[in-house]
Amino acid sequence: MLRPAHRDAIVQSLRxxxxxxxxxxxxxxxxxxxxxSIITDLDRIAEGGAAFRVVVGEYGAGKTFxxxxxxxxxxxxxxxxxxxxxxxxxxIHATGxxxxxxxxxxxxxxxTRTRADGGALPNVVDxxxxxxxxxxxxxxxxxEQEIQTRLRSLEEMVGGYDFAxxxxxxxxxxxxxxxxxxxxxxxxxxxxxxxxxxxxQALGVRTIIDDESLFDNLKLMARFxxxxxxxxxxxxxxxxxxxxxxxxxxxxxxNYEQILKMLNGSMQGASEGLGFLLGGxxxxxxxxxxxxxxxxxxxxxxxxxxxxxxxFVDHSGPILRLQNLTPEDLYVLLGRLRHVxxxxxxxxxLVPDEAFHAFMDHCDRKIGDAYFRTPRLTIKAxxxxxxxxxxxxxxxxSDLVQRVAVAEERDPDIEDDDELATTRI
Numbered sequence: 001m002l003r004p005a006h007r008d009a010i011v012q013s014l015r016x017x018x019x020x021x022x023x024x025x026x027x028x029x030x031x032x033x034x035x036x037s038i039i040t041d042l043d044r045i046a047e048g049g050a051a052f053r054v055v056v057g058e059y060g061a062g063k064t065f066x067x068x069x070x071x072x073x074x075x076x077x078x079x080x081x082x083x084x085x086x087x088x089x090x091x092i093h094a095t096g097x098x099x100x101x102x103x104x105x106x107x108x109x110x111x112t113r114t115r116a117d118g119g120a121l122p123n124v125v126d127x128x129x130x131x132x133x134x135x136x137x138x139x140x141x142x143x144e145q146e147i148q149t150r151l152r153s154l155e156e157m158v159g160g161y162d163f164a165x166x167x168x169x170x171x172x173x174x175x176x177x178x179x180x181x182x183x184x185x186x187x188x189x190x191x192x193x194x195x196x197x198x199x200x201q202a203l204g205v206r207t208i209i210d211d212e213s214l215f216d217n218l219k220l221m222a223r224f225x226x227x228x229x230x231x232x233x234x235x236x237x238x239x240x241x242x243x244x245x246x247x248x249x250x251x252x253x254x255n256y257e258q259i260l261k262m263l264n265g266s267m268q269g270a271s272e273g274l275g276f277l278l279g280g281x282x283x284x285x286x287x288x289x290x291x292x293x294x295x296x297x298x299x300x301x302x303x304x305x306x307x308x309x310x311x312f313v314d315h316s317g318p319i320l321r322l323q324n325l326t327p328e329d330l331y332v333l334l335g336r337l338r339h340v341x342x343x344x345x346x347x348x349x350l351v352p353d354e355a356f357h358a359f360m361d362h363c364d365r366k367i368g369d370a371y372f373r374t375p376r377l378t379i380k381a382x383x384x385x386x387x388x389x390x391x392x393x394x395x396x397x398s399d400l401v402q403r404v405a406v407a408e409e410r411d412p413d414i415e416d417d418d419e420l421a422t423t424r425i
Contacts (some may be wrong), residue, residue: 232273
């Protein structure tokens with residue numbers, strides 16, 4: 001049986017066209033090879049290595065759902081995760097505070113297995129302080145000595161001296177019961193100080209996390225999570241198409257330069273315990289004028305395996321394309337949706353198994369293979385049908401199936417001109 005709150009959260013999210021934040025295991029189907037390849041990346045991060053992937057799929061193909069699922073798996077492997085959607089106000093590179101805004105959003109969404117919904121930054125810092133204190137007590141050493149010893153490895157990194165100083169401030173506030181000092185330390189770690197003067201007055205440090213230091217501070221946070229007893233840090237950035245939409249070529253290239261920096265740091269071993277997972281559309285990747293491949297250095301590094309053709313698939317490269325759902329996958333998915341809608345109670349099923357075949361046959365005739373590529377709207381249509389059956393007991397599912405129509409979907413933020421117009425199904 002499913003808890004009503006979990007069932008409602010799953011159904012309401014899917015009917016709105018967004019992936020649920022809980023209960024992913026109840027509706028996950030397919031993607032076995034893709035998930036297996038990402039698990040290899042997570043294991044590498046946990047061993048102190050690094051990883052970089054671009055997850056590519058059409059609108060509605062399940063990119064966000066896939067990223068959420070990967071985060072859940074990462075938590076089981078003791079990784080800390082941060083995630084954010086890019087937008088005009090949140091970019092990887094900027095000069096007007098948009099990159100700092102992105103970092104602040106990432107830190108607000110910092111999550112662990114016990115705090116999967118985010119807001120876990122204080123927990124991570126507390127765990128560092130407590131574990132250092134426990135070890136110091138075990139060896140008869142003063143806690144501040146153990147903390148300084150652990151933080152020393154951060155000081156050698158770019159921006160590490162002030163990062164370590166802020167953690168020390170948190171420790172002092174923790175010991176003295178100074179809630180304001182602890183809050184100021186958390187504010188600094190969340191990039192909420194807008195001026196260096198304010199940070200110096202509150203914490204005695206001379207720098208803040210700004211637009212120029214996003215990547216350096218992600219590397220520091222990854223190292224710090226390992227010092228706190230976690231396995232590393234996974235950074236998930238979705239809606240990368242917002243970089244593709246930037247009208248200014250210099251702004252786009254500056255963002256692509258930062259992505260190149262992340263890629264090089266991951267591939268060359270310059271990042272410890274840090275992984276990047278970027279979600280984007282084929283246009284974001286392939287467009288020769290605006291996409292990642294318009295930046296030559298990225299095009300050469302992200303070029304796909306030329307042998308991955310004629311049915312061969314390579315899941316080990318930096319580009320991970322979400323494959324279409326198979327008819328078998330979709331059949332299983334419809335069964336799981338029926339099960340979730342019925343609160344996990346078979347006696348409350350609203351349609352029999354043959355409804356799945358009828359629904360799939362109808363979609364195949366009316367829509368074609370597009371409903372395998374973009375399952376979001378197909379899921380919504382099926383759940384909408386179940387909602388009608390639930391509220392209208394006299395309705396006949398076989399009649400409703402014939403009225404199912406998956407509408408054309410467009411990205412509302414892409415302008416309707418020759419350069420950017422794109423049609424989604």
